[in-house]
Amino acid sequence: MEVALFATCLVDTLTPSVARATASLLQRLGHDVVVPRGQACCGQMHVNTGYRREAVSIVANHVRAFSGAQAIVAPSGSCVASIHHQQAAVARRAGDEGLAQAAEELAGRTYELSQFLVDVLGVTDVGAYYPHRVTYHPTCHSLRLLGVGERPYQLLRAVRGLELVELPGADQCCGFGGTFAVKNADTSTAMLTDKMANVLSTHAEVCTAGDASCLLHIGGGLSRLRSGTRTVHLAEILASTEDAVTPHQHTDPAIPA
C-alpha cells in the first residue's frame, strides 16, 4: 500500500527522528512511503488558541498537500484528532463548505500510527527489538478523542526484549495542552511534576507515547531534573531492530538507515 506520511509541524521541525522512524517502520512492513512536500500543519494550535479564522488557510494547505493520498498516517494522536474533529468544523464555520467536505474525506483516510498498524494493516507484532524497561503514557487525545485503547499496549507487548511496566495515574494529563504550557505555565508544570513522579516511580528507562508534543513536555521536564529517564516515541521503539544495533546503543532506538 502507498502510505502518505504526515510528519506534523512539530516532529518535522524539532524531532525529525520520529517521522524517520515512522517511514522506516512502514517500509519494513512492505509499504511504499511518500512524503508530500507541501505539508506543514493540521491547524490545531491555531484553533485551540482561538485563531479559528486564521486556521482555515492552514487546513486548506493540508488538504491540498494530501489530496492525492490513499492513506495518510501521522505519528500523533493529537494532530489526527484535530483532523478528525476540528478541520471540517473550522472550514464550515468560515463558510467554506467545499473545504469542509474535502477535509472530511481526507479525515476518513487519515490514521494515527497505532490505529493504522492494528486496524488497517492488522499487525501487532511488527518485528521490533528494544531491550529496555518502558512505561507508556496514553496521551489525552489518543485516549479520549481517538479511543486508541489497547492498540499501543498490544504493539509494545510484542516488541522483543521490551519490559512494559504499568504507569500509575496513566490517564492523567501531563500538562502540555499546547499553548496552555506557556499561558498557564505554573499549573502545567504542577501537572508535569505529578506525571514525572509517576513515571519515575516505575523505574522505567524510557517513557513512551504516541505524541511527540506530550513527550517533548515530559522529556523536557525529565531532562531538566537530570533524571536519566528519557522519552522515546512509540514509532521509534517499533522501528527499532536487532540488525541496526550499534556499539554504545544505550536507550537510543536502533533504526535501520
Added chain:
Amino acid sequence: MTATVPPKAPTFLGLPTAPRGVGHLRGDRSFPDAAREALRDGQLRANLGHATSTIRGKRGRVVAELPDWAQLREAGRALKAATMARLDDHLEELERQVTARGGVVHWARDAVEANEIVTRLVQATGTTEVVKVKSMATQEIGLNEALEAAGLDVYETDLAELIVQLGEDKPSHILVPAIHKNRAEIREIFLRTIPGVDPGLTDDPRHLAMAARQHLRERFLRARVAISGANFAVAETGTLTVVESEGNGRMCLTLPETLITVMGIEKIVPTWRDLEVFLQLLPRSSTGERMNPYTSTWAGVTPGDGPQEFHLVLLDNGRTAVLADEVGREALHCIRCSACLNVCPVYERAGGHAYGSVYPGPIGAVLSPMLTGVEDNASLPYASSLCGACYEVCPVAIDIPSILVHLRAEHVEAQEKPTAEALAFRGLAKVMSNPRLWHLTQRAAKLGRLISRGKPTLPNAMPPPISGWTRSRDLPTPPKETFVESWVREHGSGS
C-alpha cells in the same frame, strides 16, 4: 467599594449578561495569577488531591455498575436539549402551575433584581433572620451580602456552606464548598466561631457534625423564613425539587412559615418522567451514591402542612445570553453534579478559588465567561489543557473542551486592536499555508543551534513567551535538517 455606579457589563450577542459589581462570577485576578499562588499551598494541594481522588473513585464504581449508563447519559442530554429549545413555553407553564397551587412567581432579570425581590419578601415577613439551604444560584448573585446589607442575619445550614460562612471564606467547589479544608482546619474554625462549642472538640468527623448540628438545630426551630435553590422544577405540576445528603434542607423546606426559592431558569424539566433520568444521573455523578439520602419535592402551598407562603424567583442573570450562543448553550444543560471538577487535573491542582467565580472547574470555565460576557472572564477559557476528562464524565455529555475552544475564539475575535499574540498567529498562519514560506521559517528555527552552541538543549533563560516553557522544562536544540528536507534530499521532490 466606591460609591460610583459600576459600568454596565458588555452585552454578548446583544443580550444582557450578568451585571458587574454584584454577585460572585468574576475574580479580581486572572486565572494564571491566582493559580500561581494556590499551587504553592501544600495543604490545599494535599486536601484537594485526597478529596477529588476519593470522589472520583466512588463515582467510577457506581457508574460502572449501571449497564445502561451510556443510554441514560444520552437521554439526559436529549431531554436538556429539547427543553432548552422551548424554554419560554416551559417557564410559562411552570408559572401557571406554581400560581395555581398557591405559590407566587417572580421574574428576576439579573442578580440586582433577584436580590431586591428576596430582600423585600423577607422584610415583609417582619423577621430579621433567615436560614438557607445550599444553593448555587444564591451564591452566584451574592444574596447573603445583599440580605446582610439590609440588616438581616443569614444562616447557611449545609455543613460545608456553614464551614465556609463561619470561616469567612469562599466556596471552592460546587458540591463540596469546603473541599479545600481538612477536618483539622474545620475543628479550628468551629472552636473559634461557634458560641458555646465543647472546648474538647476533636477532628473526628462525627464530633464535628454533632457540633454543627447543635449549632444549627436552634436556628431551624426559630427560623420563620427559609431560602433555597432548586435542583429541578417540573413544569407540568409546578413542583420544585431539592436533593441533598444531610437533611438540613428538609428542615428548611418544611419548618419555616415562608419559603423563598431562587432558581436559574435552566433548571426546568417539562415532566415528572424526566426526573427519572436526572435522579439517576445526578447522585451517581456528584457524591458517587446510588441515591442521595434526601429528595424533597413540593408544589405551591399545602394548608396546615409546611410553609404557608411560597415564592419562586426565576433568575436569568445572563442565561438567555448563553442560550443565544449556539455552541455555548450546551453549558445550560449542567445539573451541577461537579463530576467535571473532580476529574479535572487543573482544578485538582489550582483549586476552586483560582477561578474567581462560584462556578469553578471545567464547567465554570465555560459558564462564568458566558454569563458575564467573555471579556470579563477572559482568562478562564484558557484554564484547561483540553485533556477531555470533563466531557468523558459529564452525565449530560456537555462537550466542555469544544466550548472552551469556542470561547477562546470569541475572546480573540472581540479584540479591537490586534495583540502581539494575534499578529504572531496571523503571521504563522500565512507561513503554514504556504510550503515555501514554511520551509524558510523552519530554516530560521535552526538559529536555535547558534544559541545552544553545540549543547543538546537550549539555555534555560530565554525571552518570553519561550521562557514560559524553559523555566521548568528543557527544550531540545533544533536539528540540522527537518524531516521533509532530508527526505527530499534522499528521495527527490517527486514523493
